[in-house]
Amino acid sequence: MVFYNAAGINQFANFSTHLNTLHIDSVTKSYGHKNVLSDIFLTCKKGEILGLIGRNGSGKSTLLKIVFGTEKPDTKFVKAGNKIINTVSDGRNLINYLPQDNFLPNGISIKKIINLFLEAEDREVVMQNKHILPILKKRNEHLSVGEKRIIEILLIIHSKADFILLDEPFNGVSPIMRNYIVKYIKKLESKKGFIITDHDYENVLKLTKKVSFLQNGYLRQINDIKDLVELGYMTETNLSHLSK
Amino acid sequence: MKIIKNLLLFQKKIFFTAYSFAILVGIIFGGELKVIGLSYLFFCHAMHFFVYDLKDRNQYYYYYNLGISNLKLWFSTTLLGLINLLILVLI
Numbered sequence: 001m002v003f004y005n006a007a008g009i010n011q012f013a014n015f016s017t018h019l020n021t022l023h024i025d026s027v028t029k030s031y032g033h034k035n036v037l038s039d040i041f042l043t044c045k046k047g048e049i050l051g052l053i054g055r056n057g058s059g060k061s062t063l064l065k066i067v068f069g070t071e072k073p074d075t076k077f078v079k080a081g082n083k084i085i086n087t088v089s090d091g092r093n094l095i096n097y098l099p100q101d102n103f104l105p106n107g108i109s110i111k112k113i114i115n116l117f118l119e120a121e122d123r124e125v126v127m128q129n130k131h132i133l134p135i136l137k138k139r140n141e142h143l144s145v146g147e148k149r150i151i152e153i154l155l156i157i158h159s160k161a162d163f164i165l166l167d168e169p170f171n172g173v174s175p176i177m178r179n180y181i182v183k184y185i186k187k188l189e190s191k192k193g194f195i196i197t198d199h200d201y202e203n204v205l206k207l208t209k210k211v212s213f214l215q216n217g218y219l220r221q222i223n224d225i226k227d228l229v230e231l232g233y234m235t236e237t238n239l240s241h242l243s244k
Numbered sequence: 245m246k247i248i249k250n251l252l253l254f255q256k257k258i259f260f261t262a263y264s265f266a267i268l269v270g271i272i273f274g275g276e277l278k279v280i281g282l283s284y285l286f287f288c289h290a291m292h293f294f295v296y297d298l299k300d301r302n303q304y305y306y307y308y309n310l311g312i313s314n315l316k317l318w319f320s321t322t323l324l325g326l327i328n329l330l331i332l333v334l335i
Contacts, residue, residue: 068308070305088308088311088312088313089311089313091311092310092311093311097305097308099302102302103304103306105254105257105306106300107257108253116249116250116253117306117309119246
């Protein structure tokens with residue numbers, strides 16, 4: 001049986017879409033007189049990757065932290081599925097966030113961190129990963145920046161959360177590992193919703209064509225990559241390099 | 245259970261240093277167990293602030309991603325300090 005509302009819209013289809021959506025609305029943030037974010041609206045569905053780009057200091061990380069619940073906004077409305085997210089506790093198993101810098105605890109092995117962070121059914125796939133196997137017995141503080149980044153990314157995207165916020169995932173990672181991360185995220189695209197911000201726009205554009213540009217506190221949907229030249233984010237040289 | 249194990253991991257970084265300071269202060273002030281317990285209650289909060297708010301601030305994100313808020317982490321520090329004080333008073 002299918003339920004239709006007065007407008008003839010399938011109610012179940014609407015409800016299921018609603019449950020699979022991260023709804024970000026009315027996000028504003030200012031520091032003193034400077035408006036960093038002005039009435040930001042963004043939606044991300046499960047099975048979707050959104051790219052968020054912008055110049056340094058444009059507020060990309062601030063926006064992700066507000067959505068995650070660690071940064072206090074002036075106003076915000078964030079809803080994951082049918083749950084309103086105000087704090088990190090509200091977003092448990094719904095939203096996870098990869099910060100720019102290393103966040104894993106020191107003093108214990110990577111194997112123990114995997115066991116403590118992930119649910120039993122998600123551990124094996126991470127432990128058997130070809131890049132993780134050699135470092136399982138090592139401690140976080142003994143890993144290189146790139147090794148730390150790959151374990152962090154795997155932990156976050158294999159967590160139970162439906163929506164993953166990645167803040168500069170390619171930071172400090174070699175080009176070959178960047179390709180690996182792009183392929184890995186693509187592989188899991190159907191299971192989760194991703195919002196990715198990174199200055200490595202080439203890899204962000206490899207991941208998604210749905211890109212938004214944050215400038216002067218406003219979010220603008222990018223329909224054509226050429227718009228980024230007009231907006232002063234990249235040069236014609238960057239663009240021609242990208243089209244090769 | 246996963247949350248408790250992670251809270252213990254969080255407290256492990258604070259516990260030994262804070263307890264060392266507490267014992268030292270306890271000895272200086274006559275070696276009474278109650279004094280050690282009260283000193284630990286002070287030093288566990290001081291170490292919490294020093295280790296996580298000043299030194300390794302980013303490590304909070306590990307716990308945030310598990311749904312453990314800052315408030316819950318501070319509460320766990322206070323609770324552990326009070327349990328320790330209670331045990332030392334009752335001995």
